[in-house]
Amino acid sequence: MRLPQSLPVERAAGGRERRLDVRDILTRYGTFIALVLLVVVAASLSPRFLSPVNLMNVFRQVAIVGVLGIGMTFVILTAGIDLSVGAALALSAVLLAGTLQSTGNMVLAMLAALLAGMAVGLANGIGVTVGRVQPFVMTLGMLGIARSIAFLYTGGEPIPVLDMRFLNLGIGYVWRIPIPGIIFVVMLIVAAFVLRYTPFGRMVYAVGSNEEAARLSGIEVGRVKTAVYMISGLTAAVSAIMYCSQFASAPAIAGEGYELDAIAAVVVGGTSLFGGQGGVIGTFLGALIIGILSNILNLTGVSPFAQPLAKGALIILAVWIVGRGHRG
Amino acid sequence: MDETAPILEVERLTRRYPGVVAVDGVDFSLRPGEVHALLGENGAGKSTFIKMLGGAVRPNEGTIRINGSAVDFRSPAEALAAGIAIIYQELVLCPHLSVAENVLMGHLPRTGGVAVDWPAARRRVAALLARLGVSLPLDTPVRRLSTAQQQLVEIAKALSRDSRILVLDEPSAALGQRDLEHLFQVITHLKAQGVAIVYISHRLEEVFSIADRVTVLKDGKLVGSWPIEMVTMPRLVRAMTGRDLGVTSTAVEDATSPVRLEVRGLGRHGAFSDISITLRAGEIVGIAGLVGSGRTELLRAIFGADHPDSGEIVVDGVTVRFRSPAQALRRGLGLLPEDRKTQGLLLDRALRENVTLASLRRFTRFGILRPEREERAVRGLMAELQIAARGPGQPVATLSGGNQQKVVLARWLARQCGILLFDEPTRGVDVGAKEEIYRLIQALAADGAAVLVVSSELKELFAICPRILVMREGRIAGEFAGAARREEDVVDAMLMGGRSNASPAIAAG
Numbered sequence: 130m131r132l133p134q135s136l137p138v139e140r141a142a143g144g145r146e147r148r149l150d151v152r153d154i155l156t157r158y159g160t161f162i163a164l165v166l167l168v169v170v171a172a173s174l175s176p177r178f179l180s181p182v183n184l185m186n187v188f189r190q191v192a193i194v195g196v197l198g199i200g201m202t203f204v205i206l207t208a209g210i211d212l213s214v215g216a217a218l219a220l221s222a223v224l225l226a227g228t229l230q231s232t233g234n235m236v237l238a239m240l241a242a243l244l245a246g247m248a249v250g251l252a253n254g255i256g257v258t259v260g261r262v263q264p265f266v267m268t269l270g271m272l273g274i275a276r277s278i279a280f281l282y283t284g285g286e287p288i289p290v291l292d293m294r295f296l297n298l299g300i301g302y303v304w305r306i307p308i309p310g311i312i313f314v315v316m317l318i319v320a321a322f323v324l325r326y327t328p329f330g331r332m333v334y335a336v337g338s339n340e341e342a343a344r345l346s347g348i349e350v351g352r353v354k355t356a357v358y359m360i361s362g363l364t365a366a367v368s369a370i371m372y373c374s375q376f377a378s379a380p381a382i383a384g385e386g387y388e389l390d391a392i393a394a395v396v397v398g399g400t401s402l403f404g405g406q407g408g409v410i411g412t413f414l415g416a417l418i419i420g421i422l423s424n425i426l427n428l429t430g431v432s433p434f435a436q437p438l439a440k441g442a443l444i445i446l447a448v449w450i451v452g453r454g455h456r457g
Numbered sequence: 458m459d460e461t462a463p464i465l466e467v468e469r470l471t472r473r474y475p476g477v478v479a480v481d482g483v484d485f486s487l488r489p490g491e492v493h494a495l496l497g498e499n500g501a502g503k504s505t506f507i508k509m510l511g512g513a514v515r516p517n518e519g520t521i522r523i524n525g526s527a528v529d530f531r532s533p534a535e536a537l538a539a540g541i542a543i544i545y546q547e548l549v550l551c552p553h554l555s556v557a558e559n560v561l562m563g564h565l566p567r568t569g570g571v572a573v574d575w576p577a578a579r580r581r582v583a584a585l586l587a588r589l590g591v592s593l594p595l596d597t598p599v600r601r602l603s604t605a606q607q608q609l610v611e612i613a614k615a616l617s618r619d620s621r622i623l624v625l626d627e628p629s630a631a632l633g634q635r636d637l638e639h640l641f642q643v644i645t646h647l648k649a650q651g652v653a654i655v656y657i658s659h660r661l662e663e664v665f666s667i668a669d670r671v672t673v674l675k676d677g678k679l680v681g682s683w684p685i686e687m688v689t690m691p692r693l694v695r696a697m698t699g700r701d702l703g704v705t706s707t708a709v710e711d712a713t714s715p716v717r718l719e720v721r722g723l724g725r726h727g728a729f730s731d732i733s734i735t736l737r738a739g740e741i742v743g744i745a746g747l748v749g750s751g752r753t754e755l756l757r758a759i760f761g762a763d764h765p766d767s768g769e770i771v772v773d774g775v776t777v778r779f780r781s782p783a784q785a786l787r788r789g790l791g792l793l794p795e796d797r798k799t800q801g802l803l804l805d806r807a808l809r810e811n812v813t814l815a816s817l818r819r820f821t822r823f824g825i826l827r828p829e830r831e832e833r834a835v836r837g838l839m840a841e842l843q844i845a846a847r848g849p850g851q852p853v854a855t856l857s858g859g860n861q862q863k864v865v866l867a868r869w870l871a872r873q874c875g876i877l878l879f880d881e882p883t884r885g886v887d888v889g890a891k892e893e894i895y896r897l898i899q900a901l902a903a904d905g906a907a908v909l910v911v912s913s914e915l916k917e918l919f920a921i922c923p924r925i926l927v928m929r930e931g932r933i934a935g936e937f938a939g940a941a942r943r944e945e946d947v948v949d950a951m952l953m954g955g956r957s958n959a960s961p962a963i964a965a966g
Contacts, residue, residue, distance in 0.1 A: 325826075326825050326826045326828070327821075327824060327825060327826060328817035328818065328821060328824070328826065331810060331813075331814065331817055331826070332817075334803070334806060334810065335803055335806070335810070335814055338803035338804070338805055338806050339799070339800075339802065339803050339804065341799060341800050342794075342799075342800055342801050342802055342803055342814075343803070343814070344762070344781070344782055345760075345762060345782050345792060345794055345800055345801070346782070346786075346814045346815040346868065347782050347783040347785075347786035347787075347815050348783065348814070349781065349783050405803065405805055405806065406805055
């Protein structure tokens, strides 16, 4: 692993910024440094950690929550929150499995999942913009609604997924890399590009940074917000595709609690819950950190009961460090 | 009363912020039982001044003495303990708690040190309210009270701390005439009990009916301090808005250049009514008026940020009804908002993003931003406006007020708007930057832009606007154009309304 050796010292003009303090380094590279430290610790704790098989497994496991985290990043950048992603995943998953079961058409099934995810996002977006319901409340309500529809659709029984071509998406490899990991990285690159190099990306940051200023600069704030919730719904649907193809089953309880893991990945990645600051690369690192932590706890045989404790402590620590850098 | 020793003496109080001196060597004194009005336009330094009195902001220089001994407040709690209570415009009550609980917040009487002694609490609050000469229901949650009543709760709260100095920050802003008279009675009561009061207001009539003395601040400096009998209203207005005229531009607009913006009989309930304005290409029209005259609301309504309920807006000959600022932008309008921090800037984002926010499409190809083009444009604007920054990547929060304002201006230059609405373009900007902004506005007009400028500074309007409209209480109270316009007339119109030196184009609506 390569630590960034030369830090951007030249950005000083007033002299005050010239002494680069720990705080600045932590703010800029904190997540990356944390990931490197974690990898070093993990490798020293378990010889199996660095084996290619294990690393690829981690990558596969991280992909589902990581993809959710990409959509979540867009929402949180606008100072919103989306608690409905886990439920949207479940709804997309059962519709996918149901469509696959009845038609046998894989493309149609995935399309159904994507439409379902985007419909949930659209409903959230309309509630938040037209209805002016707080994002927390709107998406909390949608969490219940979407999951309930999933239960009603399945009648409580998981729908099995048997199409081998489809299952290959979840368990297959391309050049020895798990396909879900590839999907994750491709989506990440697209998202990072959109945020950085498109007007829409700029608008997302603007809305999160100062909504009134954005509005007075001619940005259709309502449209931007609706779009980010739809993106979040879309990424939930992609996660649903990964879920069904990995577990060969679509239960209505799929993705329960994943919204919190996704939010954790975003905040560990340094994106501010107040909006306007952060990005998907951070979320990628955040998802890896959380995934590696669970992996090493499993490898070293730590009790599953203690694992949420470690995760919780890590989240608080990460946000505390980043927060100190931002506010001080 | 002049014999009494002052309870509060302030000497050479100074507070600097990056790029601007908010309060610059101000002297002030206050005697027991005196009502001392503090006047000044927005940005004159009043709020920074009272924040220093109240311990919310620490001065860089100068001294504050209470009863002759110097104090240095490190927190609002210390100021309160020393007997200074500030009642801000935004009341800070707990809406769900009762009147009694709010008044005695933090020091409710207790029996045996544990349970609240409610009978004692009610007695104390009733006594305090009696001192004010008012009666309020003690057990009602304050959210059910009117604004005027909530204000009384705040005052009672201050008295419960034995405050001897009461600072009222624009107490009348949210009050109707009857509530105001009531407030004056309360103030008279307090005066009689020896409480010293600093009264801040924009409404001069009030100052004349309640104050014993008046002090005027402008651009952070003390303009003067007089017993109320010594001054007249026009003199105060001139003290507040500045009298020394710089280079005035009096060229009346070319009546043949096309009309870009026409406002006919525009009204918005509670803000302004029956406003008609014609704005031609290349013209700079100023709007004068005291704070609260509806100037800002008018600009916002033209821009689609708020919705007018009567009249019409015509842009380039087409009647429009903007439902959002985005639609106004598409018609070539741009608004420089009154408060750049809350309405203009993305403070934690880079200068670059702030500048190109309204014109992102100019820098795209196939929907994708072209960073090098954007960079070039931003650097060009930085040079043109002489924005002092390390580079396009610097967060605007770290720039000085003047440079921040230039960033918002640059946003509209990047957009190449033909119709510009400027609301207080030089508020909180240092003198050097002010002149650069004036030159820029004139250059824009010379290039054919139509510009409407709202300003609290008459000097500013006279310097850049050949035609000045005066707003008063939501209406146009006068129009002054050409070399014949006089500052005295504008001031009269701001105060009394109803005079013009121009042909009554305003009657056309």
